[in-house]
Amino acid sequence: MALYIPNASPIPLEEAQRLVLATVRPLPLASIPLSRAYGYCLADPVLSDHNVPMYDRSTVDGYALRAEDVKWASRSTPVKLNTIEEIPAGHIPEKQIAPGMASRIMTGAPIPKGADAVVKVEETEIGEDEGRSSVWIYRSVTAGESILRKGADVEEGTIILPEGTFIGPVEAGLLSTFGVGVVPVYDKPKVGILSTGSELLPVDQQISPGKHRDSNGVMLAGQVRAAGGDPVYLGIVQDHPEELEKRITEALQQVDVLVTSGGVSMGDYDFLGNTFEKIGAKVVFWKTLIRPGMPALFGTWQDKPIFALAGNPASSYVNAWLYLLPAIRRMCGRRNPLPQRLTGICDEPIAMMPMPHTRFLRGFAYISSSGELRVKIARKQASGILSSFLESNCLVRVPGEKGYAAGERVEMDLIGTLGESVCP
């Protein structure tokens, strides 16, 4: 029997996020080839089973030698050394460098015994000698120069990538280095997205009076994808209880998470609330103390998380940002699923009526020429307005009790990147 709480009081944001993260858990493990592992999270730590590099290695093309031998070398007083070997990358040197000797060495090749430095080929010239190979050295070097020491990159026996690491380009490179060709990862959740509302039309239909095309569906799909999930847009359901129950039941069989938008506010609640009750879902919370998006239902059905988000586009976006995406990141195995808050400085005053809600204002965050993170609040903030997200890259958090004066510090979540946004 469902816990039916249509009149439950709204709970604070932090409590709601805590409940979401306490409810969802990482998905079962999968093993995927390294070439497809980008964007997944590691399900096991990766230990370095050898030093990187495994041997002292040359970082340049040149001559391996004893620094002592070329202490006085310069353009005007070059030093001649006998060359005894050529060491291409991938080969092991066979000869030892004794005083007066050098070996030609390529980038990445192991340093021969006896040598303690490498001089770049640009600072040398091949000598002419009677039958013996030799080289003129035009520069002195210090011991260790142009040598990458064994273990300097990664030492053997360290946890180089802990469990939960997001696999980006560098992580993929290190997995390859340590021979992890099949990567243990957490699976990506399949997230079903249903848009509810009799006013909604699919993208390929002509608009008619009182109707508009569904924008939340693809928007939520994009948010889910950016957070690492695998979105499945399931289309539109009209406000008919039987239809809603049928579609939600079908959806829950197919996906790991179900998200709906619309039909969750005061007047509409009965639609979704009754449906969840009927199918035996458990409601964890229904309203949270945020704006936009106060009504936002979170529950579970057979351990599958269900998010029923407000239908206004900005409400839906903010609900997803605060509750759905952290859940997806946690299911993907990420260590820090919550968005990180940054402190910035507001360009203009933010006037606010005192209320118990935390308000989320769209804004454009930028780094000033003096190195400050500053934010300009977007002009259009109504929850029915989507377009102002186009020139926004952050959500400024305004706690219920107050507004801010210009120049005061504010907290924000970055929803876009600082680097790629267009300065207004």
Add this chain to the structure above:
Amino acid sequence: MALYIPNASPIPLEEAQRLVLATVRPLPLASIPLSRAYGYCLADPVLSDHNVPMYDRSTVDGYALRAEDVKWASRSTPVKLNTIEEIPAGHIPEKQIAPGMASRIMTGAPIPKGADAVVKVEETEIGEDEGRSSVWIYRSVTAGESILRKGADVEEGTIILPEGTFIGPVEAGLLSTFGVGVVPVYDKPKVGILSTGSELLPVDQQISPGKHRDSNGVMLAGQVRAAGGDPVYLGIVQDHPEELEKRITEALQQVDVLVTSGGVSMGDYDFLGNTFEKIGAKVVFWKTLIRPGMPALFGTWQDKPIFALAGNPASSYVNAWLYLLPAIRRMCGRRNPLPQRLTGICDEPIAMMPMPHTRFLRGFAYISSSGELRVKIARKQASGILSSFLESNCLVRVPGEKGYAAGERVEMDLIGTLGESVCP
């Protein structure tokens, strides 16, 4: 005949980036369903062909009424109005609101004629009357309250998404709003990645003396994917001229861009340089004034861009960041393909020998509690070291002429996000 320039002088970074962007161009257009358009760039501007919303619309569930009628309404002095209609979302109101009347209205439904405000259902109570529907209103409202005006989100006839717009969640939502179910985009370049070097082993092989596994291949694939390209890892080629020529020729038939790593520095140049000459490629530049990664060849073969990057992992990463990824973004149709520079403040002094090169130091950028963008330079900077990228999220640019004192302003490129990086 190829322009063979093994001894050409290194050119400045900005000149090299200019040459790359002047050479590559966006790929041909593709038409893809909106559900798959996330991450592509628009090849045509999108014009709003109607107002959003199309009609004045209620932003709450409640009662549409005349603000004048409830001027004195409060909890202690409620005002009773006759309810004449119920307007669900998706329906057109049929009745006009005259003085003393109200209509039940759902979120998103059109405002009926005569009404100029909506009171939330929470501030009302259904009245009891002799056969007539009525409602008690417990609060006064100002004219316009809880109404989203026609065109308030997007006005008809504006360019809402210009050509070159990157399609993220909000852009996808707006494409849906305007009925763009099949989206004109620039295709994503197929980027072939070849790792060269006889010291390299594939990920699934045991390491042997003098050899190590290729890490650049999957690392570059990850960078390419993050920039919007479609990477194809083509494996390892040994340092054999015939094999190299064969593999490069094969690769160039299959892909839109070819990237190699390794075999491009002084001693190795002949391998790649001769190969490019033999196949009739045109070399645009070979070395640029940056560190790490001074040798980095850029050229074309039958208009297909070729990047031959240095083999050291940090060199390869920085080369790709500065030259390859901007080329990919441009080919994807992005308006601003170059990484944006941010100004931050360095935590510690940066000591540097004067040299003509622009140095790129790995660092961790963070926002301090006072709202400053600050940066801590990573300890390990050798070009052979990859692991220090794990705790870095930026590349600090140090121009050739100088270092910095602690607290001085420095310029940096963000290579990770501020929000998601782990504070050290």
